[in-house]
Amino acid sequence: MKIIQDKYDKKKIQTLPRVLFEGRVIVIFTEREAEKAVEYLMKQDLLGFDTETRPSFKKGKMYQVALLQVATHDTCFLFRLNRTGITDPIVRLLEDRTITKVGLSLQDDLRMLRTRRAFTPGTFVELQKEVKDIGIEDNSLQKIYANLFGGKISKNQQLSNWESDSLTEAQQRYAATDAWACIQIHEEVARMKREGDFVLERTPQEEQQHITE
Numbered sequence: 001m002k003i004i005q006d007k008y009d010k011k012k013i014q015t016l017p018r019v020l021f022e023g024r025v026i027v028i029f030t031e032r033e034a035e036k037a038v039e040y041l042m043k044q045d046l047l048g049f050d051t052e053t054r055p056s057f058k059k060g061k062m063y064q065v066a067l068l069q070v071a072t073h074d075t076c077f078l079f080r081l082n083r084t085g086i087t088d089p090i091v092r093l094l095e096d097r098t099i100t101k102v103g104l105s106l107q108d109d110l111r112m113l114r115t116r117r118a119f120t121p122g123t124f125v126e127l128q129k130e131v132k133d134i135g136i137e138d139n140s141l142q143k144i145y146a147n148l149f150g151g152k153i154s155k156n157q158q159l160s161n162w163e164s165d166s167l168t169e170a171q172q173r174y175a176a177t178d179a180w181a182c183i184q185i186h187e188e189v190a191r192m193k194r195e196g197d198f199v200l201e202r203t204p205q206e207e208q209q210h211i212t213e
Contacts, residue, residue, distance in 0.1 A: 006135050006136060021173060023071075024076070025075075029080055029084070034079060038092060046102065046187075047099060048072075048180050050109065050175070050179040051068050051113065053065045055158075067081060068081055068090070076175075086117040086119070094121060095120050097122040097123045102125045105139070127185050127186060130185075133189070141182070145184070153181060157175075
């Protein structure tokens with residue numbers, strides 16, 4: 001029987017083994033590469049979805065979304081939107097209603113993408129809503145993944161420069177891991193709901209104040 005917590009203690013995450021996406025990572029620099037990548041992705045049934053934006057350390061300064069990550073179980077495409085923009089094939093993927101695209105905080109990601117180019121979002125599934133169905137109240141990918149799988153997704157690259165001329169290996173793996181992890185969470189929640197082989201432990205009220213986001 002699997003035991004999960006309604007609120008996962010962030011301090012425990014540091015003790016867990018690190019998790020990294022180990023599949024193919026393909027960086028997309030040109031419109032033609034984007035077209036070929038979308039052709040491949042449009043043949044899939046389920047995709048993990050995430051974005052990255054260059055952080056701003058000046059008040060009032062904002063950057064546009066720089067990277068779109070779209071993953072299958074074994075391959076992740078990193079679309080460098082600061083180079084290509086949102087091309088017609090990418091719009092086709094974003095608007096498609098036949099492929100399920102899963103992600104976390106999708107409302108924010110889609111809003112940022114639509115500042116680059118208008119489109120009507122197709123079929124997207126919000127993981128924050130899915131995990132709430134089994135009693136998990138946390139909203140962060142790192143906490144949800146640790147709760148379900150006992151692994152740590154590092155956030156060391158989160159505030160790196162996503163508009164750099166070239167992305168480091170660490171940046172690529174970080175970005176791919178976030179998108180791929182969305183697939184893992186979606187499928188595990190579906191399995192748990194189907195098989196019912198889990199127990200939810202609720203955090204005592206007096207301990208909740210010590211568990212931080």
